[in-house]
Amino acid sequence: xxxxxxxxxxxxxxxxxxxxxxxxxxxxxxxxxxxxxxxxxxxxxxxxxxxxxxxxxxxxxxxxxxxxxxxxxxxxxxxxxxxxxxxxxxxxxxxxxxxxxxxxxxxxxxxxxxx
Amino acid sequence: xxxxxxxxxxxxxxxxxxxxxxxxxxxxxxxxxxxxxxxxxxxxxxxxxxxxxxxxxxxxxxxxxxxxxxxxxxxxxxxxxxxxxxxxxxxxxxxxxxxxxxxxxxxxxxxxx
Numbered sequence: 001x002x003x004x005x006x007x008x009x010x011x012x013x014x015x016x017x018x019x020x021x022x023x024x025x026x027x028x029x030x031x032x033x034x035x036x037x038x039x040x041x042x043x044x045x046x047x048x049x050x051x052x053x054x055x056x057x058x059x060x061x062x063x064x065x066x067x068x069x070x071x072x073x074x075x076x077x078x079x080x081x082x083x084x085x086x087x088x089x090x091x092x093x094x095x096x097x098x099x100x101x102x103x104x105x106x107x108x109x110x111x112x113x114x115x
Numbered sequence: 116x117x118x119x120x121x122x123x124x125x126x127x128x129x130x131x132x133x134x135x136x137x138x139x140x141x142x143x144x145x146x147x148x149x150x151x152x153x154x155x156x157x158x159x160x161x162x163x164x165x166x167x168x169x170x171x172x173x174x175x176x177x178x179x180x181x182x183x184x185x186x187x188x189x190x191x192x193x194x195x196x197x198x199x200x201x202x203x204x205x206x207x208x209x210x211x212x213x214x215x216x217x218x219x220x221x222x223x224x225x226x227x228x
Contacts, residue, residue, distance in 0.1 A: 035218075042220035043158075043202070050213055090157060094216075103148045103204065103216060106157035 002027045006091050006107035013081055013114055021076045021110050023091030030096035032074040033058070033104070034066065036087040043090065049074055050096070081114040088112075119219035121203050126225045127193055135188045135222045137203030145214055148204040149177050149188045152221065158202055162188065190224075198226045 004025045013019055025032065033048040035058075045058030049068040063085055065077040074093075078085060088111050092104035118140045127133040139147070146165040150158035164170055164179035164186060176189040188201055200221040209215050 031214075033216075040220065043218040045215070045217070048213070048215075056213070088155075103146075103150075103160055103163065103206070104158075106159075108157050109155070111155075 002105070004091055004093050004105050004107040006089075006110050008110060009108060011110060011112050013112070015082055015114055016080050019078050019081060019112075021078075021089060021091075021112070023074045023076065023107055024072050025074075025091075025093040025105070026072065027093060027095070027105065028071065029093035029105075030071070031094045032068065033092045034064070034074070034076050035090045035092065036060065036085075037090065038087050046076070046089075081112075083114045086112060086114050119203055119205055119217060121201075121219045121222045123220070124223045124225070126227060127190075129193055129195060129226055129228050131193050132189065132191050133193060133224065135190075135201050135203075135224065137186045137188070137219060139184050139186070139203070139205045139219075141184075141205050141207045141217075143208035144181060144205065145208050146206040147177075147179055147186050148202075148206070148216070149175075149186075150202040150204060150218075152200045152202055154200075161201075193226050195226050195228070198224060200224070 007022045034046040035043040037043050044060045047066040049055045091107040094104045121137045149161040152158040162177035169178045174191045179186045200223045202221045203219040206216045
């Protein structure tokens with residue numbers, strides 16, 4: 001089954017404790033992105049990757065890191081989480097080029113709480 | 116940058132028709148998506164428009180006017196399970212060949228009996 005797999009689904013952590021949210025897709029997609037979703041603010045892009053070893057900042061990159069060492073994996077790293085990073089996170093992927101009628105395929109989401 | 120506007124909330128009656136509007140401002144427009152998102156779940160793809168006009172898919176239709184920067188999602192024969200948020204998303208071309216997708220804040224639709 002074609003899918004984007006995120007782990008974990010739920011995570012509660014303490015301020016300053018490094019964490020990684022994993023994302024893996026099995027569709028051979030070139031594009032991958034991380035979004036966070038907060039009430040009233042919608043989905044905001046954190047980082048994106050156009051292909052292996054190619055990553056760039058989205059709209060809200062502060063406090064996050066990513067890597068793209070393999071095409072299928074795009075982990076999100078919070079080196080020193082803070083309470084303002086409490087949010088619902090989505091990983092998404094899409095194929096490159098036209099036509100890309102279906103836009104993104106999303107993972108199931110990770111609900112992160114930083115206390 | 117992009118600016119995408121859609122109503123925050125709407126209420127409609129089961130069996131009725133509802134239209135959710137979306138206006139946008141962007142350069143390098145390369146398509147508009149509508150996604151459905153139930154609370155706490157991932158967005159799921161509903162429709163895609165890149166040319167002007169109406170795209171129909173079952174109970175759902177989506178319309179685009181590029182000159183007006185306007186789209187709407189039309190839901191017919193509403194069912195209780197249609198209660199969800201509906202996200203308008205615009206894709207545009209960026210430098211280096213990247214096609215960025217920016218999401219509106221979503222319209223929360225409540226279907227009542």
